[in-house]
Amino acid sequence: MVTFILRKLAAGVVVLAAISFLTYFLLYFSSANIARNILGEFASQEQVAAKEIELGLDQALLPRFFAWAGHALTGDLGTSWFTSEPVARALMTRLPVTLTVVIVSIIFIAIIATALGMAAAVKRGWIDKAVQSAAVIGDAIPSFVMAIILVTVFAIQLKLFPATSSISPDSGSAAWIASLALPVLAIVINGVTSAAQQIRSAVIKQLEKDYVRTLRSRGISEREILFKHVLRSAAPAGLTVLSLQFIGMLGGVVIIEQIFALPGMGALAVQSTTMGDIPLVMGVVLYTVVIVIIVNLLVDLINGWLNPKVRVS
Amino acid sequence: MSEIEVLADQSDVGQKGTVVRSHVIKKILKNPMGLIAVGILTLVVLLAILANVLAPFDPNFANIGKTLANPDSTNLLGTDSVGRDVWSRLVFGARTTLLSALLCAAVAVGIGLPAGLIAGYYAGKFDGVANWVVNILMALPGIIVLLTVRAAFGPSVWISMVAFGILLSPGYFRLTRTAVQSVRNELYVDAARVAGLSDASIIARHIFSVVRAPIIIQTAIVCGVAISIQSGLEFLGLGDPTVATWGVMLSEGFKNVYLNPTLLLWPALAIGLTIGALVLLGNAVRDALEDAEKIKPAKRGSVAALNSRTAPGRTQNEAVAAGTEHHLVKVSHLGVGYPQADGSVKKVVDDVSFHVDRGEVLGIVGESGSGKSQTAFSILGLLPEAARIVGGSIQFDGKYTVAPTDDSVSQSRLSEFRGKRISYIPQEPMSNLDPAFTIGHQLVTPMVRVLKISKSEAKKRALKLLDDVGIRFPEKTFNAYPHEVSGGMAQRVLIAGAISCEPDLIIADEPTTALDVTVQADVLDLIRDLQKSLNVGVILVTHNFGVVADLCDRVAVMQDGRMVEEGDVREILRNPQDPYTQKLLGSMLEGKEPMTMLVSAGASAGGADNEKEAGL
Numbered sequence: 001m002v003t004f005i006l007r008k009l010a011a012g013v014v015v016l017a018a019i020s021f022l023t024y025f026l027l028y029f030s031s032a033n034i035a036r037n038i039l040g041e042f043a044s045q046e047q048v049a050a051k052e053i054e055l056g057l058d059q060a061l062l063p064r065f066f067a068w069a070g071h072a073l074t075g076d077l078g079t080s081w082f083t084s085e086p087v088a089r090a091l092m093t094r095l096p097v098t099l100t101v102v103i104v105s106i107i108f109i110a111i112i113a114t115a116l117g118m119a120a121a122v123k124r125g126w127i128d129k130a131v132q133s134a135a136v137i138g139d140a141i142p143s144f145v146m147a148i149i150l151v152t153v154f155a156i157q158l159k160l161f162p163a164t165s166s167i168s169p170d171s172g173s174a175a176w177i178a179s180l181a182l183p184v185l186a187i188v189i190n191g192v193t194s195a196a197q198q199i200r201s202a203v204i205k206q207l208e209k210d211y212v213r214t215l216r217s218r219g220i221s222e223r224e225i226l227f228k229h230v231l232r233s234a235a236p237a238g239l240t241v242l243s244l245q246f247i248g249m250l251g252g253v254v255i256i257e258q259i260f261a262l263p264g265m266g267a268l269a270v271q272s273t274t275m276g277d278i279p280l281v282m283g284v285v286l287y288t289v290v291i292v293i294i295v296n297l298l299v300d301l302i303n304g305w306l307n308p309k310v311r312v313s
Numbered sequence: 314m315s316e317i318e319v320l321a322d323q324s325d326v327g328q329k330g331t332v333v334r335s336h337v338i339k340k341i342l343k344n345p346m347g348l349i350a351v352g353i354l355t356l357v358v359l360l361a362i363l364a365n366v367l368a369p370f371d372p373n374f375a376n377i378g379k380t381l382a383n384p385d386s387t388n389l390l391g392t393d394s395v396g397r398d399v400w401s402r403l404v405f406g407a408r409t410t411l412l413s414a415l416l417c418a419a420v421a422v423g424i425g426l427p428a429g430l431i432a433g434y435y436a437g438k439f440d441g442v443a444n445w446v447v448n449i450l451m452a453l454p455g456i457i458v459l460l461t462v463r464a465a466f467g468p469s470v471w472i473s474m475v476a477f478g479i480l481l482s483p484g485y486f487r488l489t490r491t492a493v494q495s496v497r498n499e500l501y502v503d504a505a506r507v508a509g510l511s512d513a514s515i516i517a518r519h520i521f522s523v524v525r526a527p528i529i530i531q532t533a534i535v536c537g538v539a540i541s542i543q544s545g546l547e548f549l550g551l552g553d554p555t556v557a558t559w560g561v562m563l564s565e566g567f568k569n570v571y572l573n574p575t576l577l578l579w580p581a582l583a584i585g586l587t588i589g590a591l592v593l594l595g596n597a598v599r600d601a602l603e604d605a606e607k608i609k610p611a612k613r614g615s616v617a618a619l620n621s622r623t624a625p626g627r628t629q630n631e632a633v634a635a636g637t638e639h640h641l642v643k644v645s646h647l648g649v650g651y652p653q654a655d656g657s658v659k660k661v662v663d664d665v666s667f668h669v670d671r672g673e674v675l676g677i678v679g680e681s682g683s684g685k686s687q688t689a690f691s692i693l694g695l696l697p698e699a700a701r702i703v704g705g706s707i708q709f710d711g712k713y714t715v716a717p718t719d720d721s722v723s724q725s726r727l728s729e730f731r732g733k734r735i736s737y738i739p740q741e742p743m744s745n746l747d748p749a750f751t752i753g754h755q756l757v758t759p760m761v762r763v764l765k766i767s768k769s770e771a772k773k774r775a776l777k778l779l780d781d782v783g784i785r786f787p788e789k790t791f792n793a794y795p796h797e798v799s800g801g802m803a804q805r806v807l808i809a810g811a812i813s814c815e816p817d818l819i820i821a822d823e824p825t826t827a828l829d830v831t832v833q834a835d836v837l838d839l840i841r842d843l844q845k846s847l848n849v850g851v852i853l854v855t856h857n858f859g860v861v862a863d864l865c866d867r868v869a870v871m872q873d874g875r876m877v878e879e880g881d882v883r884e885i886l887r888n889p890q891d892p893y894t895q896k897l898l899g900s901m902l903e904g905k906e907p908m909t910m911l912v913s914a915g916a917s918a919g920g921a922d923n924e925k926e927a928g929l
């Protein structure tokens with residue numbers, strides 16, 4: 001078990017290094033006019049040149065990357081080129097907002113999709129048809145379009161929810177929940193039906209397995225077969241779908257945060273990339289990839305716990 | 314948001330191995346959803362192609378004097394905040410949107426398909442490297458990457474779509490790779506190789522035809538995702554401001570949502586309808602490839618009407634035909650059928666009657682497809698959901714489990730017997746144990762539920778049972794998972810499970826077919842010994858007359874769902890009346906030694922030992 005985790009972690013570190021370098025490599029091409037952009041058009045040529053040296057822009061790609069990576073390894077992600085705010089601090093204040101939206105959404109999706117998917121698989125009939133048709137609608141409307149629709153209808157027309165939200169520690173839990181409601185709803189509507197459909201087919205696949213028939217022949221109740229055996233065997237497929245949705249959400253939430261003016265990582269990501277604030281972009285990418293690696297590791301661990309075959313190998 | 318899910322979908326669309334033919338296109342158009350999808354997409358394509366003709370204005374022409382206007386005869390859908398014509402922008406937006414979706418899909422296919430073909434066909438180092446790259450690509454959140462790409466290369470729709478195409482290529486890669494791997498070792502591909510065809514032409518001729526259909530489905534999904542992402546980026550204001558796109562229109566509408574919310578309506582509708590049509594098209598293609606012979610469970614009523622079994626099922630207290638109460642099981646004129654899509658019923662069991670008494674072994678013998686397993690499953694009440702009882706009745710110990718008017722097996726009546734008095738030994742040992750639970754757990758739970766005994770008591774009995782069925786180290790097997798034991802051991806475990814609740818009747822469905830020949834004899838010996846010592850009735854379903862001769866007292870011969878002959882085993886072996894039985898016997902005995910019955914006791918005991926050794 002420990003070697004399993006260590007192996008996964010080692011693979012994660014390699015992925016992290018590869019992606020960091022790739023991102024740095026891409027950003028290298030965008031850094032031509034950064035110093036000028038930071039100082040404004042009235043700065044003199046000498047000032048610009050001095051700034052470039054200060055930021056290390058005069059150096060070649062590899063030394064620059066290794067200088068950044070060396071600092072990153074010690075936990076120093078540098079400071080933003082434009083606001084001079086330390087990158088780590090900027091991220092740590094934004095990350096909880098983004099993670100709250102994403103984690104709350106994925107929990108709702110997991111619960112609702114499992115219930116819907118199992119009901120559709122077992123009962124078939126109208127509930128199955130409803131899930132299938134809803135899946136088409138869920139797939140057809142991107143989450144940000146759904147968010148726009150929700151804002152327009154529920155916040156602007158009906159005034160039931162705040163149109164833009166601010167999550168701060170002192171705004172109180174009621175306000176906090178109210179400002180989360182619409183963004184989470186938009187994400188859940190978009191994700192839940194397709195997850196339900198995947199869980200449905202996973203459950204049907206298990207229900208058709210021979211061992212289910214044998215369990216029935218042994219006098220085990222339908223309920224116990226469904227909740228103890230079928231659900232457990234269908235769980236890895238469901239987890240895979242949910243983890244992929246989670247990864248997708250980390251990106252998709254960028255647009256959602258813009259719509260609801262949520263102070264999460266999204267705004268930071270958009271600002272830093274449009275301006276070419278390399279330390280900040282690297283910070284965003286690094287944090288995102290670390291989260292993805294942790295999620296994948298968790299999924300692997302749960303799958304191992306669920307499936308004794310994986311556990312052994 | 315859903316961009317990554319595309320990658321998860323491959324398990325659904327992969328490995329179908331079906332070739333797209335013209336009748337598939339016909340089927341898609343016959344499916345109302347498919348027709349709607351094709352209609353919408355055709356419309357959008359026409360808008361995009363004819364944009365120059367259909368749009369009265371240049372998409373960027375701004376009439377500053379007429380901003381946020383309502384629809385009129387000049388501006389069909391009104392104007393936006395700087396006085397640009399909404400209709401013209403929508404039409405030109407269709408062009409950009411479609412082209413970018415196609416570019417994205419083309420890049421994804423262009424990378425994923427060849428890479429998948431090579432990785433799947435040649436495997437080896439390339440496969441390893443490709444999989445590593447795929448894992449990295451799949452760990453990337455799409456929008457963050459696209460933001461980075463934009464930072465590097467500037468606000469171009471086309472560059473973003475190329476980058477996004479690369480991000481989506483793993484979907485095609487995995488799809489192709491799995492499909493190719495499943496075909497690569499097929500006999501016809503081997504044959505082509507032996508026939509001297511080059512790798513290139515094998516790939517082109519045999520393998521490409523297999524992946525074509527899933528690729529089309531995947532492309533429909535990818536185009537939808539590309540449109541959604543592209544509009545998302547434009548909405549964030551990260552696109553090229555000089556190009557009219559639906560995403561830019563959405564963003565413009567959202568800024569003016571308090572002034573004129575209808576500005577949001579048109580681009581949102583266009584995006585939703587186009588992506589929806591792509592999703593529907595993908596589903597329609599999949600359905601068209603899948604359904605063909607799929608059986609739809611018809612309404613209860615229609616089947617009942619067909620068989621004039623319209624009266625509601627009676628209760629189990631109904632009187633049993635006189636003079637048959639003493640039979641353990643009595644099957645009378647049983648018919649089992651599957652409703653077809655066209656409303657007819659395909660009968661797989663037709664007018665079958667037999668009975669089994671306590672302490673008696675009945676063999677049901679026939680070729681595959683003769684209806685013998687279906688008959689056995691109707692007694693157990695474990696027919697597939699689509700199956701319907703179309704005639705006859707089944708009594709267990711004098712009580713109806715299928716009354717003469719029922720159209721399905723009554724689960725409530727059977728639950729009184731199943732697992733308690735009727736038990737089942739399946740054919741394929743490995744797939745009949747739940748891989749996620751230990752063997753002990755799977756033996757203990759039924760006993761706890763059925764016999765209402767404590768877990769520790771059940772464990773004691775389970776260990777004894779494992780010993781009884783000839784497993785040498787019961788404790789070790791008790792704690793093992795199914796994948797840790799051999800097939801022969803697993804079958805012994807299943808037999809132990811079948812006798813664990815002291816049944817009166819055991820239904821064994823080809824219990825030795827999936828086993829090695831040496832193990833077969835042991836398992837048959839075991840069943841015979843247990844049957845004798847427990848004095849239970851056994852229904853043994855088999856295609857092997859050798860097994861029948863070895864084990865059975867009486868035999869029923871089935872062909873094409875009908876019973877052609879039934880009687881004493883020795884009688885039928887010596888003097889078969891029906892020509893089919895004669896043929897069956899002839900094909901088994903002619904020119905070769907009878908199989909199982911001549912295996913000597915010594916040989917079989919040796920086999921048992923070897924088998925146990927191998928398992929542990």
